[in-house]
Amino acid sequence: MITTEALAISCGIGSAMAWGAGDFSGGMASRKGNLLRVVLFSQFLGGLFLLALALGFAEKMPPASHLIYGAFAGIFGNIGLIALYRGLSTGRMGIVAPLSAVLTALVPIGYSAFYEGLPSLVRFSGFVVFMVAVWLLSSGEAGFRMTLRELLLSFVAGLGFGLFFIFIDRANDLAIFWPLVGARLASVSLLFGVILLMGRPASPLTGQWLFIGITGVLDALGNLLFSIASHLGRLDVSAVLGSLYPAATVLLAWLFLKEKLRFQQWVGVGAAFVALILISV
DSSP: OOOOOHHHHHHHHHHHHHHHHHOOOOOOOOSSSSSSHHHHHHHHHHHHHHHHHHHHTOOOOOOOOHHHHHHHHHHHHHHHHHHHHHHHHHHOOHHHHHHHHHHHHHHHHHHHHHHHHOOOOOHHHHHHHHHHHHHHHHHOOOOSSOOOOHHHHHHHHHHHHHHHHHHHHHHHHSSHHHHHHHHHHHHHHHHHHHHHHHHHHOOOOOOOOOOOOHHHHHHHHHHHHHHHHHHHSHHHHHHHHTTHHHHHHHHHHHSSSOOOOOOOHHHHHHHHHHHHHHHHH
């Protein structure tokens, strides 16, 4: 019989796979049109998916404070998303992507160390190996030198995603689905406001809807699996596992787009498996 801790680890890994696949699908949709419109509609469709689950499972509505935590999670998650894609579009992906992913994990690790105590030495070593794995998997050939803009955007993205992890963890004590619905409502409202301020049309282009729908469902599924993982286990473990989402994106690009993986990326795949073993001990 599967233990609660093993289920939490499985859900953490599942969240990384769902988020990584969602990023891949979102990237495909964004090739045909405006990125913010793709994100807006994918977030909206993902919200409908979560709402349907909340109603289908007849989950009891939690107190307003939990919904507020969920809303904060959605706002910070969107800030992180906007900063990440801004950094990817104006800076070097080989710097912004891995640095933001590493910072994403560091924020909840520090939070958990303060409120839940330090993890075991073996598990902590797994965290370190995971950081290395994320960097190797998603980094390019740009080296370790970075501009101030790349550093700031990576920091904002990592801080935003890290705070998303923390607030979702605070929100899911009594309910899983409704705080995520609240998060999605807040994120869609924020994105819609940003698009209005930019004066751009909100309708996506023809041919995007399939990828937009897939992106929305996968991103919502990643949020759901992460919430379950953090509810059942430690926040830092769930955050580290979820932060490996670049692995799924890179592997899907290799499988479907025939993008070649460099040697360091294959090393990153191996390091991820080693880290998984250390964290699962």
